[in-house]
Amino acid sequence: MLAVVVNKPGDVEVKEVPNPTAGPGQVLLKVNACGICGTDIHVIAGEFPPVKYPIIIGHEFGGEVVDVGEGVVGVEVGDRVGVDPTLNCGECYFCQRGMGNLCERWNAIGVADYPGGGFSEYIAVPARTLYPLPDDMSWAEAALIEPVSCVVRGFHRLSPQVGESYLIYGAGPMGLLNAQVARFNGASQVAIVDINRSRLDRAHDVFGFDLLGASFDEVRFHAPRGFDNVIEATGVTKIAEMAIDAVKRRGKLLLFGVCPPGEKACYDAYRIYNEEITILGSMAVLNSYGPAIDILAAGAVNAEAMVTHMYPLEKFDEAVQTVRAGSGLKVQVGGRE
Ligand SMILES: [Zn+2]
Ligand SMILES: [Zn+2]
Missing domain, CATH: 3.40.50.720 (NAD(P)-binding Rossmann-like Domain)
Structure with missing residues (x-):
């Protein structure tokens, strides 16, 4: 499959990588839209300390379930989902006290240390990161959930x-x-x-x-x-x-x-x-991904006007230029309906 790989700071490639598979407790998604965020620009520039290179970037995405790994319940092939990219350890001092966004081993899909990111055709993610989407929510809107959750x-x-x-x-x-x-x-x-x-x-x-x-x-x-x-x-x-x-x-x-x-x-x-x-x-996301879906569904945000640009994965470079030019609002990659 095609994915955006940052090999090292300043070295971005859209290239073929092996297809991921759904391991135990994981779900395989076909990514339908993924937003570019300021953090992605920092990762590309080498200005985001938690990153382990090489990395497939992208953390603002939604997709369709295409395979379900062993032990996953309540998720089916064909489900439309958003992904809370946060990967708190659940075990450290802060996680145990309900402050998972301040985790001592803070990690997140697409910006730190995870094998896969949203700027790719497919990604395997832990089932616990998934949130079902309302039927009438577009993929562009689904890719807005993460920034709204912040x-x-x-x-x-x-x-x-x-x-x-x-x-x-x-x-x-x-x-x-x-x-x-x-x-x-x-x-x-x-x-x-x-x-x-x-x-x-x-x-x-x-x-x-x-x-x-x-x-x-x-x-x-x-x-x-x-x-x-x-x-x-x-x-x-x-x-x-x-x-x-x-x-x-x-x-x-x-x-x-x-x-x-x-x-x-x-x-x-x-x-x-x-x-x-x-x-x-205010740091990233904490118990706020679900409410973000709910207020988007309730019309809090003019999602259509927020997403000014949509590029295919192959044109990731152009998408980044558009973000850097700063004339648009949200720039997304994918654009499947
Ligand atoms: Zn972001
Ligand atoms: Zn923790």
């Missing part, structure tokens, strides 16, 4: 109340997913800040957001006391630092974007104390 994890961390206001930094794919989930979650206001005018235009024209600006100052008029929830979705440390300025008294700042390790953001400690501000982190 957003849901962020909201579980924020635990916002109905009627609160939001400011999202970044109008890229993750910023727009956060903004849509905020709106779905009973927001009174959802403002989006981005320095890229065309991204703001799309947030307005395609997704219907109207509190938009190139900085907090440009939206401040609508929220003179600041916002209850400020979500940093750019992964730029300077923005993670500035974002605190937009937080209302007793408000929260969620660091959702992946800032480069080692960089420091500087906060006014007195203000955190005096205004009872909370700063939170």
Whole structure:
């Protein structure tokens, strides 16, 4: 079968590899769509420490069950499923305390140390990673579940109340997913800040957001006391630092974007104390894949508008160029219906 293999940093090949088979406890899937994520770009560049090269990448995917291994119950050939790529060990200190996303032996399909990834025709995965899909969910939407599940994890961390206001930094794919989930979650206001005018235009024209600006100052008029929830979705440390300025008294700042390790953001400690501000982190997926399916099925996200590009596996290189150009939103590979 054909698969995208990163042999070592900077060396990506779309090539023939042996077909996987479903071992005990595993299920063999035909992958129908897989999204490209910022993490994939980091893996290709050699900037994601958990990776063991060579690796078949891809962790945002869904597919159809084509074979079922020994001992698997409740899964049948022909089932349409999404895959939570998380592979927590289940045995370490954090796993035993319900914090599997912080596992001491953290691993995930397509980004760390697993024989197979979503950018391939077939993949064998542990049956416990599978989630059945609603009948009317498209494959493109199925490949959006994983990024939405990261957003849901962020909201579980924020635990916002109905009627609160939001400011999202970044109008890229993750910023727009956060903004849509905020709106779905009973927001009174959802403002989006981005320095890229065309991204703001799309947030307005395609997704219907109207509190938009190139900085907090440009939206401040609508929220003179600041916002209850400020979500940093750019992964730029300077923005993670500035974002605190937009937080209302007793408000929260969620660091959702992946800032480069080692960089420091500087906060006014007195203000955190005096205004009872909370700063939170949110790491990947934890018990949030199922809820992500449910809110997608309920229409929380305009999935059709989120997926701007679909490439066949053979054109993976072109797909990556499109991600790097940054003009689209979600770029997916596969595109079978
Ligand atoms: Zn991802
Ligand atoms: Zn663990």
